[in-house]
Amino acid sequence: MAAQQSQGIQTLLESEKEAAKIVQQARQYRVQRLKDARAEATKEIEQFKQAKEQEFKAFEASHAGTTSTAQTAIDKETEVKLQKITDSYVKAKDAVVAKLLDRVVLVHPELHRNLRKVEA
Template structure:
């Protein structure tokens, strides 16, 4: 009977060792899988970030270009107005100078009462 009990105990110990090995392998697999999942998630996040960054750069380029075009149009319009004012000044310049000179040199004395 004791030999039979000893054999049963030995069988239980062997089964326990085998179960321990299986649990250890499962832990190792789980740890490995968690690391792989973390690495995959990091890659996905980086790809998503790069995609959004590219979208932002494209959006910024489109809208900045529109602002530059508006600024250039405003500058062209301002330059045209400045030229127009300068030309008007040149056209009337001679008359203004003559009027000023006439006012200074054509003195009409009047008695003061």
């Protein structure tokens, strides 16, 4: 009977060691899975970050081109308007100067309409 108890205790100890080994392997497996998950998440985050960075650069480039194109169009339009104003100035300059000189130099003295004649 003692041999049987000893054998039963020995079996229990071996089972306990085997269970501890299984628990240890499960813990190692869990730790490894967590490390793998973190590495995979980091990798996905990096890929997402790169994709968004490229998307932003493309957006920036497309809008920067639009801005420079708009600036060029505005510059051309401004140049055309300045040319029209300059042409108008050159055409009307002599006539305006002549009218001003006529008004200043040619004086027609006459009495004001509200002025009454003083009878003596």
